[in-house]
Amino acid sequence: MNRMVLAVLMSCGIATGTLALQGQKVNPDAQLLQEFNKRIEAYMDLHNRLEKKAPRLKTTEDPAKIKASQDTLAALIRAERKGAKQGEIFTPELATILRRLMYPEVKGADGKETKEALKEDAPKPGTVVVKVNAVYPEGAPLPSVPPNILASLPKLPEDLEYRVIGHSLILRDVHANVIVDYLPKAIQ
């Protein structure tokens, strides 16, 4: 599918159900992206529910309060998602689409700059253990995500972000500093 069309579907949130109701063929990519959004929403429901139990994160002169809020939320999320596994959000079917969406940005001569940008701020190999529910290590640099890669991926709520570690795309909870899920071999 044309990436532009897919982007329009992603941003407009066209429900596949609507298309089905009209008796038209359901686009499988759009259906999977809708499924992805549902999983993200479910995660955010959990995040928002647990966030209420953590000290409120607000502007403060005391960094200890920021740390306490972050640590408390991380502990709550990790406890609640104790059995969470890789692929619960980045399902195998969605993984194929995401890899396909990112591929044009990193392939060939045109993608060289993007690949270099991805390596630019990368933490040293082995610094970050890419694992669901792992806390992103304190002090490890957070590698920048090139804008063209971000533009190719589905939009996320503010409390979640994508990062690329090695070849993996990780989904990170910003407030809790926890790896929610990851997609191996995302960058080929």
Add this chain to the structure above:
Amino acid sequence: MVRSSRTLTSCAALFVMLTIAAAAGQVSLPNKAGTVKFAVIGDSGTGGSEQIKVAKQLTAARGQFPFTFAVMLGDNLYGSERPTDFANKFEVPYKALLDAGVKFHAALGNHDDPNQRFYKNFNMNGERYYSFKPPDGSVRFFALDSNYMDKNQLQWLEKELAASDSEWKIAFFHHPLYSSGEKHGSDQVLRDQLEPLLLKYGVSLVLAGHEHFYERIKPQKGITHFVAGSAAKLRRGNIGTSDITAKGFDQGYAFVLMEIDGKTLHFLTISEQGKTIDEGTIQAVEKKTSISEAPRPPEQSR
């Protein structure tokens, strides 16, 4: 006899005056009343002796040049970010400035946890990207999160730039769009996204860090870019040969003082030894597409 005594006295007075001027870091600029005065530091948060040296020079410079705020170009805290780190890598080095009421406005670097935005002394109001307008002067600053330039941020930036009718629009963020650094160099991908907006809405000045040296770039499509990421870290000898460099300094640490007086911005770059590295003026670019400034909180918006 009397005449030679007077000559000696005059010489001594001149010597004392010159000594004081040298010890105070030779600050000059126009240093006029009623102008917007600020400082620029980048990649500052090590807590090491070099950060302290630069901070001392910055404090000394303020004795003569009373800047009211400073912008931080990211990597505000290297390594761990425990409460003691906020103290050792920020509050202690800049204590004299904080006590004097200098406001620090931070942008996020690749070594910064985005939760720094909740730290009050960084004046980010809980936002990864934001804009602010100092009380005096026609200038608006746009602090961006160059680590994560997503669609939301680009849309926000366009809206903010379009809504500002300030004479000066200054963007600051961590990754330089132009740099002659051999380690990092220009961030071409980021430039492709940001530069069209900066040009469209008449941004005059871009401040970035990331590279651990000082470089003033020749105006690129009319915009002047500064790289100032050596307020605590230094990559000695890292400025490569390039025709975009107007002035480079990679043999010591540095910070920049700036003063906006109408359409003219004066800058002065000072090393950790108090020596002048670079100085000059920039003119504001002609105002482009702008709507009259939309109602917003007086100080900060997002």
